[in-house]
Amino acid sequence: MGLAQNLIFGLVTGSYIAIAAIGFTLIYGIVNMINFAYGEYLTIGAFIGLLAGGALPLPLPVAVLVAMVGGGVASILLAKLFFTPINHTGPIPMLLTSIGLGLVLRNAIRLFAGRSARYYDTETTTWQFQNVPDLAVGPVDLLGGFFVTSQQLVVVGCALGVFVVLHTVLTRTDVGIAMRAMSDDEALARVRGIDTQFIRNSVWVLAGMLAGLSGVLLGIQTNVSVSTGFSQILQILSAAILGGAGSPYGAIAGAYVIGVALALSTAFLPSSMTGISSAIAFAILVVVLLVKPSGIAGAEVREA
């Protein structure tokens, strides 16, 4: 498999990590918490999409919308139940609560769905790109092509759509501008008359919708199981911190760095070592925290 093929995988992985990482980093920037249970929001979205698309059955695009709405509703409900009441206590109690909530959600989903993996029933159309230069071997082997499945195109397309919508929301709408203001300086935003609780609620809903979308896309790529989201949380976290916690644009950049790094690691590591590729995202995370803890474009995370 050539380098080009791996880069495709990297772009696809980066795309669904990016969608989730935006939601994650918005929560960080505006609610001021690291939500470790966020991976489970992806799982919830993936299962809602699966139920809507499989059990009802709705067409896949409608099922995706249902999953997004479901993710948003779940997110705001969980926030009202567990996070809003302890909002004033600071980041550590919030983080610990989210770890407890993750444990609860993961096991509740396991009770409900069991351990086995389920699959979205999607058409697998593969588009083959021939005569594309294989970057790994240089110009000599011009015939090495690469494959793109239609699902992969859907994932990348959805991600691009999310970026455009997000950019529009953050720069053109009152809610989006208020979000950016709150992320910069909450006290100042409140003084200027921004309803901070309303903005927080909007962020919970938005982040939940993004998690739902990311979960379904992930499910279409691989499968849906109780560990779908949890297996992604450290990559989402890495992407968000790499990009600078609280910065949505940084999170997008961070996600693609992580995605490509993961894909390349699979290409260059011996096959017996592919298992450690998941550790690479965390290793990147730790290195970033040490070298430039503020990330590509983020706020200060060091105490002194």
Added chain:
Amino acid sequence: MSVRDSLPDRDSDTALVLSVLAVLLGLAIAFTPVTATIPGDLYVFFEVGILFVVYGILVLGLDLQYGHTGLVNFGHVVFFAAGAYTMAMLTAVDSFEGMALGYPWPLGLVAAVLVAGLLGALVGATSLRLRGDFLAIATLATAEIFHTLFINFTDIFGGTTGIFGVPTPLGDIAGTRDATLVATLLVFGGLTALTFAIVARLTEAPYGRVLRAIRADELVTRAVGKPTFRYKMESFVYGAALAGFAGAIFAMYNGAISPDFFELQVTVTVWIGMLLGGASNHRAVLGGLGIIMGLRLLSRFAQNSAPVTAGEFASIRLIVVGLILIFVIRFRPAGIWGDERELEVDS
């Protein structure tokens, strides 16, 4: 001068006396041909009890880091694992997979503490300057990286199988399973009491006041001339070394280790124990851990009569554990026996 005056009046001294008594009694049971018999139903008490005292060492170390110094270490299990793996790799004989060098166990024990302490120094040197929640994430990620390495480097760490053939000196001396369990519980309990004595002595001293000052306000502590980074580092390394010690003796009790023993679950359990009891109070954190382990014991009995499968039961138990963590933080942020003013939390 009455007899009463010569009795210990500090927690640390009481713990030291208890420690010596428990270790001596445990060794006596191991070495003498006295055969203890445990009724079948009570085995589980001893198994959970041994796990409790091993985790007790973990929670005391974690409380030194978080309860006293305010360091949010969410990768505590990695130091526990480092101790256990060091012990197993150095001392195991005839392991199925992984490194097994067959050195004597005392060497393994010393190496385990050193390796865990060294790892603590490495993690600390690189991440102790981070803000609290980012320190939590950095330590959590470190633990996950190592977990992945343990699983994937089969030649060194034994992969998913782990390492077999770790020496079990207490078991070898005691002979029967029953005597081994009783002796292990007593000796390990003694070691936990010894840890309590050392940690309590440390925190009763002016040293402990500096640690608590750092937790309360690091900037002010530095302003009065204390090298706060060095104190934080020391506290972190002590906690890590203690966890490594706990890992080593756990390996010597179990006779084998595998990655399953060193998952995020362990960190969560110890954290809940600490928060439930009340951080920064040594007796309280052990009490909190006791409640959580008691729940585990109860659930083992309940499982037999519950109309659900073992897997479903495990899920329900973890849901309860997660809810306890959430409710403690929300309604009892200082813990059951904690001091709210000391911890500066408002409930």
